[in-house]
Amino acid sequence: MNKNEWFKRIPKVDILLETEEIENLIESYGRTSVLSGIREEMDILRKQISQCETEEDAIQRIEELVDKIQEGVEKKHTPNMELVINGTGTVLHTNLGRAPISKKHMERLALIASGYGNLEYNLKEGRRGERYSHFEELLCEITGAEAAMAVNNNASSVLLILNTLAKGGEAIVSRGELIEIGGKFRIPDVMEASGAVMVEVGTTNKTHLEDYEKAITEETKAILKVHTSNYQVVGFTESVSMEELSAISNERDIPLVEDLGSGVLIDLSKYGLTYEPRVQDSIEKGADVVCFSGDKLLGGPQAGIIIGKKKYIDQMKKNQLTRALRIDKFTATALELTLLEYLSEENVVKNIPVLEMITMPYEVVEKKAKKLLRELKKQNMPGDYKLCGCESQIGGGSLPLERLKSAGVSIASEGISAAEIETRLRKLPIPIIVRIVNDEILIDVRCIEEKNMQMIAKMLKENRVFESVS
Ligand SMILES: *Cc1c(COP(=O)(O)O)cnc(C)c1O
Numbered sequence: 001m002n003k004n005e006w007f008k009r010i011p012k013v014d015i016l017l018e019t020e021e022i023e024n025l026i027e028s029y030g031r032t033s034v035l036s037g038i039r040e041e042m043d044i045l046r047k048q049i050s051q052c053e054t055e056e057d058a059i060q061r062i063e064e065l066v067d068k069i070q071e072g073v074e075k076k077h078t079p080n081m082e083l084v085i086n087g088t089g090t091v092l093h094t095n096l097g098r099a100p101i102s103k104k105h106m107e108r109l110a111l112i113a114s115g116y117g118n119l120e121y122n123l124k125e126g127r128r129g130e131r132y133s134h135f136e137e138l139l140c141e142i143t144g145a146e147a148a149m150a151v152n153n154n155a156s157s158v159l160l161i162l163n164t165l166a167k168g169g170e171a172i173v174s175r176g177e178l179i180e181i182g183g184k185f186r187i188p189d190v191m192e193a194s195g196a197v198m199v200e201v202g203t204t205n206k207t208h209l210e211d212y213e214k215a216i217t218e219e220t221k222a223i224l225k226v227h228t229s230n231y232q233v234v235g236f237t238e239s240v241s242m243e244e245l246s247a248i249s250n251e252r253d254i255p256l257v258e259d260l261g262s263g264v265l266i267d268l269s270k271y272g273l274t275y276e277p278r279v280q281d282s283i284e285k286g287a288d289v290v291c292f293s294g295d296k297l298l299g300g301p302q303a304g305i306i307i308g309k310k311k312y313i314d315q316m317k318k319n320q321l322t323r324a325l326r327i328d329k330f331t332a333t334a335l336e337l338t339l340l341e342y343l344s345e346e347n348v349v350k351n352i353p354v355l356e357m358i359t360m361p362y363e364v365v366e367k368k369a370k371k372l373l374r375e376l377k378k379q380n381m382p383g384d385y386k387l388c389g390c391e392s393q394i395g396g397g398s399l400p401l402e403r404l405k406s407a408g409v410s411i412a413s414e415g416i417s418a419a420e421i422e423t424r425l426r427k428l429p430i431p432i433i434v435r436i437v438n439d440e441i442l443i444d445v446r447c448i449e450e451k452n453m454q455m456i457a458k459m460l461k462e463n464r465v466f467e468s469v470s
Helices: 003-008 013-017 020-029 031-051 055-063 065-077 103-113 133-143 154-166 187-194 209-215 242-252 279-284 310-318 320-325 329-341 345-351 353-358 362-378 418-426 450-462
Strands: 147-151 170-174 197-201 220-226 256-261 289-293 304-308 384-392 404-412 435-437 440-444
Touching: 003 031, 003 055, 013 020, 013 031, 013 065, 020 031, 020 065, 031 055, 031 065, 055 065, 103 329, 133 147, 133 279, 133 304, 133 329, 147 154, 147 310, 147 320, 147 329, 154 170, 154 187, 154 220, 154 256, 154 289, 154 304, 154 310, 154 320, 170 187, 170 209, 187 197, 197 209, 209 242, 220 242, 242 256, 256 279, 279 289, 279 304, 304 310, 310 320, 329 345, 345 353, 362 384, 362 404, 362 450, 384 440, 418 435, 418 440
Parallel strands: 170 197, 170 220, 220 256, 256 289
Antiparallel strands: 147 304, 289 304, 384 404, 404 440, 435 440
16 A cells, blocks of 8 residues: 555646636636635645545545536636525614615616716716715705715724814713614724713613703814614603704704614504604704715615705715725615605615515515415425514614514424524525424515515525435
């Protein structure tokens, strides 16, 4: 048994390069990438051979080399970010990318993203334009604000607002509003990063107008109100209304800033949901600057939208920090397209997926669940499928207490644990993300399009998700 002999059987790189499989691979992925793939697999193979016990084993490994190279190169070139099916029912699922952008807008978005656009070019006058110009007027018309702009996300909005208005000075905020949003966004930390000194007033559950009044000094540069979008303090509570704050902020000429978080532009109570304060309400009640996310209840791209008095927005546009936080052409295009839908409420609840899913009547969700159930049964797979009622959440820290009456299919399969099925669903060619409720898999269909039900059922069948492996 001479291991050196085994090593000699490994084909030389030149020989490999002449095989049809490798030639095809080079055609698709280029020579450099294939060569580095060959080197990687060769290294692995050498290590394996040095551990092989028998010649047979070594030969088999050598024979598998080309396949391994092929697999390795293909895998490396496959994008890691992939489409998943959201079976959790959570509409703004942060881990799944929050708001899906309307398919209706994709063609135009692709056109502009893959070509050039008048992002910062004024076509009428043939000179430099402003990247906010495409949606500033729209935002003003919809919200009643004087001016508007957008940055990378709403965390950036808060940072930019405080940095512009309150750097080197003080900003007052109620202790009841010192929130933490997922992803470690904390008001005190953002405040510190902005260069403003935070002045906390009131207590966790109660803050009075006089608390704010007493805290105002020569150094006060802003009053910040934060919408506690992802939790609620209930019971013995009190907070100061925007109207009252606006009165003192006007009197002392201190800008009143409101971080709304979710940024709803329509009255959700018309659709049976809790009334969530709208952006328009903030402006009407006297906020000087308001900011909110583009990809929460607005249903657009990730962005932080800042609206309010022109004199403050102008200062922010000029801040150096804006250059670091600015939006790109994808966002600017998607934001304009999203906001255009808001010109008509009938359209917006139909064309903006987030709003469509949130306002979806129960009968529609139930119909989709029945369709999924029918398709699953058609496939004759093992397992026990049942239509079931459930509750969806809005997610993304928006309307945290709201539960939407929803429907789905619960699945159990003899001999396979729910955890095992959950894993298998997650590893499908198009992964399905689900919840486990009472030890059963629950696919909430709220966020799944009806036209995908058949494809899902077939995929489950083809990949033998419910078959026990013996
Ligand atoms: C979500 C949220 C933010 C952060 O917004 P992103 O767009 O996620 O950066 C800030 N403030 C409030 C109140 C929020 O709800």
